[in-house]
Amino acid sequence: MTQDKSNVYFDDIPSRPAPVTERGIIAWMRENLFRTAFDTILTLGGLTLVIITIVSSIRWAVTGANWYAIIFNFRSFMVGRYEPELEWRVALAAILVMFFAGMAIRVWVNQIARLLLGVIAFLLLMVLVVPQIIYSTIDVPPNYFSVGNITMTSGQDTFSPLPRVSFLAKSGEIVTLQLASEQIKSDDALANLHGFMDLPTRQLWNEAVDRVELIAERNELEDLLARDLTEPIPIFTAEQREYQLEQLERMTIPDPIIEQYDLNNIVVQVNVLDGSTLQPLGEPVTLTSPEDIATFTIPADGWYILEKVQVSPEDTDGIALLTVTGVHPMLRSLSFTNYLETEDGQVIENQFVDTYVRMLDDYRVVRAVPQIDGEEVPFVVITQHQYRGTRDLQTYLRIYAAPFLQRISGGLTILLLVGVAGYGVAYLLQRTRGEKTTSQYSAWYLIALPPVIWILVAGVSVKGVLNISLVLAAVTFVVFIYYIGMAYGRTYQTIATLIIGSFFMMGVPLIVFDGYGYGLLALFNLFIWLPASIGFLAGSSQFGVREIQEIRPMLLITGGIMLVLFLAPAILTTSGILDTNQTYSDWFLRTSNQRNWSGLLLTMMLTIFGIIAAFPLGIGLALGRRSNLPAIKYICVLYIELIRGSPFITVLFFMQLLIPLINADFADIPNSIRALIGVIMFSAAYLAENVRGGLQAIPPGQAEAARALGLSGWQITMFITLPQALRIVIPALVGQFISLFKDTSLVAIVGLIDLTGFVNTMVIQTEFIGTRAEGLFFITLIYFVFSYLMGYVSRLLEASGSGSTRKL
Amino acid sequence: MSTANPTAPKQIEITLPKFLRDLRVLQAISQIVFVLAVTTALSILIVSVAQQLQARGAVPNYTFLSLRSGIPLSEAPDWYDVNDTFFDTFTVGIINTLRVVSIGLVLSTILGVFLGIFLLSSNWLIRTISRAYVEILRNSPLLVQLYFWYYVFMLNLPRDETGIPGEGIFVIPLRAPLYIILGVLIWLFYARRTISPPGVLGGVLLGAVGMELIIAVFGYNLALMLILAIIGGAAFFFAERITKNELQVGRIQGIGLLFTLQYLAALGFTLLERIGALSYANATWLEVHPAFFISRSGFISPEFLSTQNTLPWLGISLLGLIIAIGLNNYWRDISERTGRFIPRTTYATLIFLVICGGAWLFFSSQPAPDTVTVGDGEEAVTMPVEQAREEELLTIHQDAKISSAPLVILLPQSERTRFGTRILSGSQISPEYAALLIGLVIYTSAFIGEIVRAGIQAVPYGQIEAARSLGLTMPQTLRLIILPQALRVIIPPMGNQYLNLSKNSSLATAIAFADTYAVGLSIMNTSGQSITGFSIVLLVYLTMSLVISAVMNFVNSRFQLVTR
Structure with a gap:
């Protein structure tokens, strides 16, 4: 009997893709973001919050912030007023720390090595390659200079376009000058001006912006008052309406700025002079129409003078705007030099000299500003030649990001490579001497490191x-x-x-x-x-x-x-x-003079030596508190609770106040050391509590067994309970280290210039008034990176079981 | 092992006199030596400090407290004056510290608990945001955060506050509190209903968002609101006919409820105004008038004024509270004895609300006082209200107080003068206080959030599964199963955070807020009494720490598992 199977379908059913709502990204979103109505609202709310936060902070960073404050003060943030001629010792200390950190990572927390390698590669890429790409692809924003005989007033200041300004330039750079024509077509165009501009230009821009804003405000108010009459619910009360009408009357719109000043209706002659010889680089160029372009090629590095005068009509108060490339704003700063030969053969050794820094690329020159007829030609200083107007991402990258990355590239590269080298050395040691020996070596090096750091930094x-x-x-x-x-x-x-x-x-x-x-x-x-x-x-x-x-x-x-x-x-x-x-x-x-310790250096010294010096004291207090001798116990309890009950700031203040009172000679002890003593006293009490926690966690059987073996009380503590307790509290100790690292910022209140204190100092520099947000952002970043890394390592240690007494 | 070396010299046993080998004697001696060492060190310290101070002509004493301080304080109660004594100045500092700490504790706990729940949210985005919030805040110094909140946030707010909305002014309309009240009410009433509470809650939230959108598009319009209210009411009652899905029914009812109540609240505000509880108010105007101002000179919020009927009303409300709690306990006993279910919390809340509201209606139906005392001190004159109003002798506050309502809410009002705006009414919070409070609360909440998360995670998941299998709803599980167990883990570290907050409040000095430490510092400088001034400051903080830890210990002992 044969079966007829022709009506049976033997092929597999054609496979269809899984429904999009059940697999992949959409399913994930359904599961994790939009499960219920409540969830959806939360997600949307959270998303709005995140977008608002991120967008507004990026907008501020790119268009609002003045990051020169950070770039220029970078050294102060790191070591502050530490003696420059001894700075190599701090660098050496940092290198040593990085080297042994690299070793320690290989030995104890090897599991994050690959991640760290990725981070290091990324950082190196950022500081070595990215600035070069930015320099070669993005143009510098334009500069605007004014020319003319006009005298302008702003508040109580009067100023007029400078006939000559000096600037720094490098060989091969090209300076071009051109009458700005696009920017003076209308007031709106003038208000949209953006770039570095000198004082008269800024005044013009300000007036144009004010006028445009006033017009907008007036229109809005008129609109509001008209709507007030038509809408069912009045917007204003009668009193408010009266007030607003009064305001409206006061808003008189001035004449267009372009017409007021009769911009670019003069003939301008420009030239560039060599700063040292005062010889012109070429024939003076006369600019009459926007098509005229004056071009000068810089022959050698150094000072140059830009000469720009109104030639006709001769006696009128005319003003013209020039678009200039190749002239960049600068800053004068005091910097320390070990050895320097000036042009006239003088040798400057180990002293502070005026340095002129071109903000754009950190090009530094020590030679003085050129002089004409015995008078210094004013240079293009950033305080008077500021960036105004909208700033876009490219400008941000070119004038802030790239110089900053370049500024930190040298130090960061060396430190990162040293860290990698330390890792490699530990790897080699493990291969040749075995893991246990390497681990012992690293431990001993780490123990020896703090005194070495202290000797290097303090001398x-x-x-x-x-x-x-x-x-x-x-x-x-x-x-x-x-x-x-x-x-x-x-x-x-x-x-x-x-x-x-x-x-x-x-x-x-x-x-x-x-x-x-x-x-x-x-x-x-x-x-x-x-x-x-x-x-x-x-x-x-x-x-x-x-x-x-x-x-x-x-x-x-x-x-x-x-x-x-x-x-x-x-x-x-x-x-x-x-x-x-x-x-x-x-x-x-x-x-080194310990009064000069400041910046990150001070923060680090206070943290590291605060913890290390507090260690013996803390252990002693913990043992004392667990002692069964009441007098010792209660004195320790009193100390611990007194310190823990009072704010850190009072302990710091007490040290500042008390130490000079103990002995008149102690008044010489620098603030930083007084603060360090305060930190030690403070952290000892907290350390004691941590260690006590560890001691309490040791099962009593351990001590009983030791006693049964005939060990004395001291021996039990030193060889049985304390080592186990310290092992248990490693994560807690790292936690305390982190919180102390953050708490050292309080020394800023008692007048020390640590990382936080320096921000307060920075904002009173005339160049950088009002840059507190930038400073706070930068130091928060530093604090965050250090604390987060330490916390991360501590969590790894905890997870790897290094802290537990018995590995299960 | 030790016998393996026969060539070693024989170890000589130390034979001390017998009493010196007695452990008790040794202990006593060591203690005496230790105490002597400590006291010697301390006395050397004290003597040298005293000598130094004497040489400077500043002998430590506490009598200086009764001298005139002459320290002007920007943040002080009305009674404080420059000519007051140092003691008064200290008192002001302590009051300011307590203001920050007490409110900070409450707010950071609330924020921290929400954060802890968000950290465990099943919503990935919320979880990630909370994690980032916690990590950023925990890993940067509080001082830097305070600088940020004061110098970057507070001082960059708009300079002036004005009465016109939309001029860079942050406006919180009065419907915002309504949403919160509604949420709480729904929690109370729907928690045990068979109808899905998440549905209703979600519906209310959707409704609130929708309402805000409608208002944003069409503006606040009473006619439109009435239409919405009618639609909402219809939806509420016919929801079960529309769909059978419980969740959907809940949602529709939630939306309907919100739309209806929104209108009723507007009517309620009008009613409140009619009975004199809200002065200068009408329902629509309330929507337009900013109830909260934020500007560079701080926060301004509505003011609560007491009238002659405040105390009696509060007394009756307290009585109501006692009755409600009593009844609640009574019903609980009945439930426990008989096993009969009584929604006692709902009933008790209702009873309390009815008593409060009834008393309010009773008092506000009384006639308002018709005479008022104008002027102060000896020049005070009592005259009829009408006359005083006509002669414009009354301040806004005095005028508002002429009411029979137990409490009067005075909305903030400002007046433009030539020198900027002047605040006429509303309680003001200085930017320093606001920055300090924001900074402390946000910083501490990050730590509390982590503690709450850890506490909730410490409850075994089996407990939740068991609760679910017994048929408890999620709120019930949270309230009856998770929280009591989590609290045992949460309370001890929470106490530590409270202590930290109270101590961290001393950072106020960095942003020029006159707290105990800052005031103490200026007293030390002015009076020259550094050591004594310092001791008082220390005493204040120690006492505060002691009180907080005592309270937390008490709470902890109440919540700990009782074991034999």
């Missing part, structure tokens, strides 16, 4: 070197006593060594040399008995573990180093080889 005096030598002697003493304990155990002799040694480390430096600076370092030696005792306990608990022959060389080495470090200052000073009172200004790492 050391002769006195300081001696102090450091004594402190290092004290540190070696701790190691020495550790080995002593390890070799000989707890005997009368070793305990006597501990006590006598500590006494020497404490007392002798104070008594013998009177040179401890502010005694801050001496403070360390005063408390040497504490680490020494801990070291002794730690060492003696390992008594007999290792052969005495193994330990002896270590004993000899540490003892020798200790003696040398301890005795060298004594010998050097008492024999008169080094005079502690001399300043040694050519000293390799001479001290």
Whole structure:
């Protein structure tokens, strides 16, 4: 029996695309943006909000803001008034930090390496390639200069077009001059003028804009008053209507500006002179009609003078507008120079000189403004030759973005490459020495880094070197006593060594040399008995573990180093080889004036050393608070709660107020150091609470087990609970670091010029009055990038489980 | 291991006198040493500071508080005068701090809770915006934000406020509060109905947007509003005939409700004016007249004036509140005993509203006072109202107060003078106060938002699923299941944020707002009493911190899980 299957359809049903509303972008939008009516309204509202915010901020950034304030003050934002001749040390410190940051990333948070590489490549592209593209593709916005014999008044100022202005130009650039014709066709055209313009031109533009606006306002009011009568609900009350009518009467429209000034109806002669020789570059060119173009090619870099005069009719008050290319606004600034040879053979070394900066491309010249008949020819200064009128994206890119990127390109490139190099070195180390060794190395480098940074940035005096030598002697003493304990155990002799040694480390430096600076370092030696005792306990608990022959060389080495470090200052000073009172200004790492610390440098120093110095204090307070001895406990509680209950600003203020009152000599302590002490006191209390949290999180079984093994109280704390607690609180510590980084901005209130404080300084510079928004935007960006990066790394650390005591 | 080395010298055991090996004695000694060290350090500090101060001729004392301060304060209550004492100056500073902190706490909590919910929204855009908001605000310093709000935001607002809308003035029409009231009412009435509450809420929101669009296009027109109200009312009652979909019915009813109530509110405003509660008001004019001004010289909002009937009315309202709460508790007991469902919250709210409204109607139906006291001090004269009005002796405030209504809302009014505008009525908020409050609230809300998000996420999702399977609605789940559990996690860190806000309010000094710290600073400079002045400032902040943490501890203990 055969089955007839001809009526059965065996082919697959033709596949159709999934409905558009169920797959892809539309489905995603349905799911995530427009699920319900409420959702839709939220989405639309949110979208409006985002668009308004983004559009208005971009519009402000592109058309409103004056970013020269940032470009010009970039150095001040970074290091402020730090001594320029010592600046290389700050750069070195930054390079070191980047190098070890690169290493640390390879060692501990390798998972973001690829992302970071992408970011670095993007940044390098931005600072190295983008400015060049912009420079080569976008033209500079036009300049407008005025010519004529007219005298204009604006408020109490009177001014007239300058017959000569000096400017900076580079070899090969072309200066062209032409009568502006398009711009003077009507008042509307004049009001639409945009570009850099000198004072008379700006006055013309202002008047034109005012007139156009007045006409618009009048029309609007007339319209409103007409509607007021026709509409059912009156717009104005009777009183208001009367007032508005009065206003309308007051609005008298002046004659068109073009006619008032009779623009461009004069004959103008222009020429360009060399700044040093005062020889003209060519024959003077007479401009009578818009078709006439004067062109001058600049032969060499340097100063030039633009000469522009009205030739006929001779005695009338005429005025003409010129469109000029190749002349750009400039600024005069004081800058520090290490070595400079002027044209007349003078050598300037290590002093501040007037520098002239062309804002457009940061072209800097130290030579003075050219003079004619003993008088300086006024140069095209940005305060009087400002950008006016609408600004578009291209102008923004050309005059602000590209110069800014170029300004930061050098430093950023080096830092990024150093970071990559650090990453590479760590990678090589891991390949050759193994991961564990590399991780140990990195940890030690990171621990050694802060003192190195401090020495680099702050510098050391002769006195300081001696102090450091004594402190290092004290540190070696701790190691020495550790080995002593390890070799000989707890005997009368070793305990006597501990006590006598500590006494020497404490007392002798104070008594013998009177040179401890502010005694801050001496403070360390005063408390040497504490680490020494801990070291002794730690060492003696390992008594007999290792052969005495193994330990002896270590004993000899540490003892020798200790003696040398301890005795060298004594010998050097008492024999008169080094005079502690001399300043040694050519000293390799001479001290920088800490009053000059400002900008990002100050913010960073306060944050880093605020946390690091607060660490021992914080741990001590946390242990004290958990102590079962009531007196110690409550004193610690009192300190912690007192600080935590009062605002940071009061702590800072208290330090500023109190320190000079403690001792008259302390009045010399610079503000920045007073603030640093305040920061340390403040963050110690918060650190203590964090560490206490960690200590409380350790299961009591740990301490009980340690006790069962026969460890003493100190040993349990030092070797069992504290290390685990510190591991747990790593994320919290990073969080505190971030919040301290932000909180250091409060030093601006007590008069320090940190990143925030500098914005307040910047807005009182005459060139940059009213640029607070730009400054705040820039520093917010810096704060945000640093805090967000640190927070991100902390979250990665948390996720990777580095903080947990036991990896599950 | 330690026995592995026989050549090592024998460790000598330290034999101290017996009492020195007693742990208690050792502890006592170490404590005494520590206390001695601390007190010695402190006393050296105090002595040297005292000497230095003595040398400068400024012996610390607290008697200076009763001297004349001579410090003018821009932000001070009416009673404060330059000739008042330092104590009064301090008081003003403390009042200003409390003004900022108390309002800041409330506002940042509200904003933070919304933010926390937005951070968990299923709407991708809202979630992303909230995330960006939180990250930007948390990662930039508060001081920079305050500078932004004061110098960049407040000081760039339009210079003058005027009475004409649309002249660069920010206008919030009085229908805006109506939308909020309506939202709350719907929440109350529809939360337990079978009809879909999200539908009604969505409908109301759609209606509000539509209403704003209609007003934007056609202008505010009472006739048009009446037509819309009639259409809305019809839609409300016939919604169930139009469609069977519950959600759609809810939406249509929501839109209808809003359109109807919009008109009723306009009538209500007229009514309020008739009974004398709103002076200088008529319903349409209310829509045109700006109720809130924002300008460079701060915010101006409607003013609430008390009249002779205010206190009795407040008393009766309080009584109403007590009765409502009592009844609520009584019904709850009944419900718990019998298992019978009573919509007690709705009833209690209604009872409270009825008592308040009834008392209001009673008082406002009384005749208004016909005499008024003009002038102050000894020159005060009592005369009939008519006469005073004719002779123009009354200020706007005095005139508005001549009313039998318990509360009078006085809308802001300004007068143009030759020197700019002058504010005649309306309560004014200075730009410094506004900037500080905005800055603090927005900064703190970012942290609170994160706390709320974490708290809600800490509630296991099974709880929500269980609640849903029991048939609880989403609001009920939120109120009865999620929030009580989330609050346990939220409250402790929230307390920290409150403390931070109270301490951060001291940054007011950066934007020249006269708070405790700023006032303390100028007192220290004027009087030369730096240490004592500082101690008072510190005491104020410590007390405030202490009070806040005590309250938060109490709240925390109320919400914690009771375990055995």
